[in-house]
Amino acid sequence: DAGVTQSPTHLIKTRGQQVTLRCSPKSGHDTVSWYQQALGQGPQFIFQYYEEEERQRGNFPDRFSGHQFPNYSSELNVNALLLGDSALYLCASSQTSGTYNEQFFGPGTRLTVL
């Protein structure tokens, strides 16, 4: 089992550009959550996808959008990049069931906005 994988590892963009980050969940998992971790901070919840729909959203603007595919993989899109979007973006997968299930995190994508 490869665990949660993310691509790319690093990315450099300029202000105003758009970026797409990708995540493949752990085998058997059907739910993907995205988190933003700014330097020196804890991860902040962006949104969660289940059954190809956004199920819950944190306090992030509409510039942040996502998608989940039938194979449960997911993309995070950020439009009109700002310098403040520079961060480590973490994907976490889990399995939705009747009880609380732990989230497994990927290694992250480091986004730098210049």
Added chain:
Amino acid sequence: AQSVTQPDIHITVSEGASLELRCNYSYGATPYLFWYVQSPGQGLQLLLKYFSGDTLVQGIKGFEAEFKRSQSSFNLRKPSVHWSDAAEYFCAVGADTGFQKLVFGTGTRLLVSP
């Protein structure tokens, strides 16, 4: 809304000494509590979790944590620290909403001195 406080930004411990990292949470119901560790440039690795039952939980790498409802705390401990334990440690709380969103503290950076 749930929240997590990690009052110590940095902690320095001598190798072989004991360790305790503090975590206080705010949540109305019984929380789901987690400790994650993050090495520089890496994603998050789950150390241990508390869902219910025994309030003293054992984790990987010799870590343990104790849930104290009366103090709204979930402190992480290790009897003897190794140099490889130097990393950032995050406490997180999960809401019992079925959506499995995690709220993280700001982290505690552990430095291990020889």
